[in-house]
Amino acid sequence: MKSYLTTARLKPPGFLILLLIIVASCTTTTVDEFRQGETGIESDESVVVLGRRQASDYETRSEFVECVGKRMARGDGAISIVPERQFIDAMFPWFEPRTAPLRTRDLEQLMVEDVVARKMDEFGIRYIVWLDGVTETRDRAGSLSCAIAPGGGACFGGLTWEDDANFTAMVWDVGSFSTVGTISADATGQSFMPAIVVPIPLIARVEANACQRLADQLKQFVNGS
Amino acid sequence: MVIKRITGINRLVVINKNMYFGMAVLLVALALSGCGVSNVVIEGSFPTPNINKIPVTVAVYYDDAIRGFSYLEYSETGQEEFNIESGQSHMELFNAVLPAMFDRVIVVDNLEDARAEGVDAVFAPAIEEFQLALPAKTKLDVYEVWIKYNMRLLTAEGDYIADWILTSYGKTPTETFRSVADGINEAAVVALRDLASSFSLSFGQVPEVRDWLSSLQS
Numbered sequence: 001m002k003s004y005l006t007t008a009r010l011k012p013p014g015f016l017i018l019l020l021i022i023v024a025s026c027t028t029t030t031v032d033e034f035r036q037g038e039t040g041i042e043s044d045e046s047v048v049v050l051g052r053r054q055a056s057d058y059e060t061r062s063e064f065v066e067c068v069g070k071r072m073a074r075g076d077g078a079i080s081i082v083p084e085r086q087f088i089d090a091m092f093p094w095f096e097p098r099t100a101p102l103r104t105r106d107l108e109q110l111m112v113e114d115v116v117a118r119k120m121d122e123f124g125i126r127y128i129v130w131l132d133g134v135t136e137t138r139d140r141a142g143s144l145s146c147a148i149a150p151g152g153g154a155c156f157g158g159l160t161w162e163d164d165a166n167f168t169a170m171v172w173d174v175g176s177f178s179t180v181g182t183i184s185a186d187a188t189g190q191s192f193m194p195a196i197v198v199p200i201p202l203i204a205r206v207e208a209n210a211c212q213r214l215a216d217q218l219k220q221f222v223n224g225s
Numbered sequence: 226m227v228i229k230r231i232t233g234i235n236r237l238v239v240i241n242k243n244m245y246f247g248m249a250v251l252l253v254a255l256a257l258s259g260c261g262v263s264n265v266v267i268e269g270s271f272p273t274p275n276i277n278k279i280p281v282t283v284a285v286y287y288d289d290a291i292r293g294f295s296y297l298e299y300s301e302t303g304q305e306e307f308n309i310e311s312g313q314s315h316m317e318l319f320n321a322v323l324p325a326m327f328d329r330v331i332v333v334d335n336l337e338d339a340r341a342e343g344v345d346a347v348f349a350p351a352i353e354e355f356q357l358a359l360p361a362k363t364k365l366d367v368y369e370v371w372i373k374y375n376m377r378l379l380t381a382e383g384d385y386i387a388d389w390i391l392t393s394y395g396k397t398p399t400e401t402f403r404s405v406a407d408g409i410n411e412a413a414v415v416a417l418r419d420l421a422s423s424f425s426l427s428f429g430q431v432p433e434v435r436d437w438l439s440s441l442q443s
Contacts, residue, residue, distance in 0.1 A: 059367070059396065061398060090272070091275065092273070092274055093423075093425055094275070094422075096418055096422040098394075098419055098423060114277075115275040115276065119275060
């Protein structure tokens with residue numbers, strides 16, 4: 001009751017902005033886990049998170065891969081994560097878009113190469129997590145007009161769009177050359193950009209939410225909890 | 226000294242004149258930046274491949290065409306838009322890859338030097354074709370680069386050993402604050418890494434090269 005009265009006293013634009021912030025923060029995230037094998041990791045073992053870049057029309061952004069890796073490496077049950085760029089450069093040319101193993105059988109064949117097995121051992125890699133996905137923007141609507149004059153500039157109007165981040169993480173056990181599980185995260189959210197003189201972007205953080213939820217789930221999964 | 230005497234409305238006039246002048250300069254600069262060709266020099270770092278070395282001595286010869294290789298991209302109206310210089314980065318790539326592939330690698334300026342060094346073979350790469358796809362033209366959210374090479378392997382005397390075509394491809398997604406030049410550079414670096422990986426892994430599988438390596442061992 002108290003909060004309603006406080007809100008009702010706000011002027012219409014203020015109320016509208018508050019409402020938009022509340023709506024914009026409403027990102028829906030769904031995480032699905034499919035376990036195919038037992039997991040667990042020792043303190044001297046590590047995980048590498050890699051992005052899939054074989055698709056012709058998109059590629060998994062390295063920033064998303066980095067986000068998942070960093071989040072898995074901190075907090076309760078933190079896991080030792082080898083940075084993607086460091087791993088790919090050290091393994092060059094075996095994990096490039098055209099040469100990276102697509103199936104666990106390919107990884108088994110790859111590990112026959114002494115140089116690959118030795119590097120993998122140096123890093124202490126127990127699991128490889130393959131991230132595949134993209135964030136798409138759809139249902140764009142509205143219009144925004146901006147004008148610049150000698151005295152200054154102003155924008156009027158409003159834009160809205162929906163972002164959908166859909167990512168899948170496949171976990172490979174390097175010890176047994178098998179897929180031990182698949183976790184998918186789907187986050188959707190509506191973004192707004194109202195403009196009354198100054199445009200105010202109210203962005204739904206779908207990719208950040210997908211990263212957070214996916215990383216937390218992966219951390220639990222790898223730890224076997 | 227003059228500024229101190231300006232008061233009230235006069236000061237406003239001076240400010241407005243300065244503002245108009247600034248805006249005019251900005252507009253002229255913007256208009257000029259829309260004309261002419263933008264130069265993009267491909268820059269990147271290339272890791273050393275983790276592969277088993279082939280026990281041969283190879284001389285590498287970069288001709289003037291590859292040393293100064295550049296590609297000119299035209300706009301849809303036929304105007305020169307981007308001049309992409311990648312000769313230097315190609316040489317840097319081969320200089321990083323070849324020493325990991327062969328026991329000994331030397332760079333020579335001509336075939337006589339290769340003969341004097343007593344090398345087993347001379348490697349002379351050539352760029353046959355370079356293609357660029359920009360998001361503004363393809364309407365896709367990626368920058369793409371294709372490069373077609375003619376890889377030539379000769380004896381120190383200049384006789385033919387092998388001659389094969391290799392293609393490489395690189396793409397990078399568009400990003401909000403990424404310039405077109407950065408997008409082109411990133412896609413070209415991915416294409417160069419693709420060249421390095423396919424060249425280093427497929428070298429021994431080229432039939433003529435395989436036969437030549439077998440003849441050296443026998």
